[in-house]
Amino acid sequence: MGKYLKANWQKVALLIFLMAITELFTVLASVFNANSLNALVAHNLKNFFYQILFLLLVWVAVIFFSYLVANYTQVVIQDIDISIRHHITKKNRKIIL
Numbered sequence: 001m002g003k004y005l006k007a008n009w010q011k012v013a014l015l016i017f018l019m020a021i022t023e024l025f026t027v028l029a030s031v032f033n034a035n036s037l038n039a040l041v042a043h044n045l046k047n048f049f050y051q052i053l054f055l056l057l058v059w060v061a062v063i064f065f066s067y068l069v070a071n072y073t074q075v076v077i078q079d080i081d082i083s084i085r086h087h088i089t090k091k092n093r094k095i096i097l
Contacts, residue, residue: 004080004083004084004087005080007083008076008079008080008083011072011075011076011079012076014072015069015072015073015076018065018068018069018072019069021065022062022065022066022069025058025061025062025065026062028058029055029058029059029062032051032054032055032058033055035047035051036048036051036052036055039051
């Protein structure tokens with residue numbers, strides 16, 4: 001398995017990077033959620049609505065990057081699967097010939 005991961009290391013690295021970005025935005029959403037609660041407790045409605053707006057934008061980014069990760073994961077899996085199948089067919093041709 002490591003052989004196929006090494007052959008597609010750029011795609012796997014990009015996939016890991018996209019997953020990290022998604023998690024970064026998820027953590028950022030938690031921070032904005034806490035800040036909005038602090039603003040609400042302090043009766044600062046203007047800051048509360050700004051924090052909620054930022055929270056909404058961050059969750060849109062989370063959804064976007066989650067979509068990218070889900071689709072790109074399938075692309076990477078298909079490419080690794082094709083590499084495995086190519087290796088198996090090449091091996092079988094040597095046996096037959």
